[in-house]
Amino acid sequence: MAEMVGRRLYSCCNCRNQVALHDDVITKSFQGRNGRAFLFSHARNIMVGPKEDRQLMTGLHTVADIYCCDCREVLGWKYERAYEEIQKYKEGKFILEKLKIDKENW
Template sequence: MAEAIGPRLYSCCNCRNHVALHDDVISKAFQGKNGRAFLFSHAMNIVVGPKEDRQLRTGLHTVADVYCSDCREVLGWKYVQAYEETQKYKEGKFVLEKSKIAKENW
């Protein structure tokens, strides 16, 4: 029955633009600026902002904020570079804040 509905995904909480697939969730144990966040292997229908170095809980990273491509709501960030070896797995991945995304097709 789930196949008839389509894949479970997440959309922008503001405009309902599809931004990520549930199958691309790597971890639900991340912390965003405004609370809980999820780490995704991929994101879609987003705009990646300029890169900047940011001191996060797990050390210094080069990140770029990500925005909804429709309404420009800030949804989270993309890890561009990690400077600590133990954090390298995050490179190229996306953090989307739970408060900024909504479930679709659940």
């Protein structure tokens, strides 16, 4: 498990496992399953589940749910493939739901 000491970051709300740096936030204006979500360029200390096609608000995408590697809490998903050209910027990026993460070192 990678530890990110002294930097503003986000951790799993369930077990406090550090999952993302504030510097990796691309935008905070996404919608998750349970409300607001953030789009990140990177996520750490996670496990990526199986890929599946999912119809989202912005169209069809291939995504994989992401889980905290400590407690197995579902935190969001990873965009594996976007079928529409305008959505390609999401590929390889991570959605973390605001309700599933907490701020640390703020």
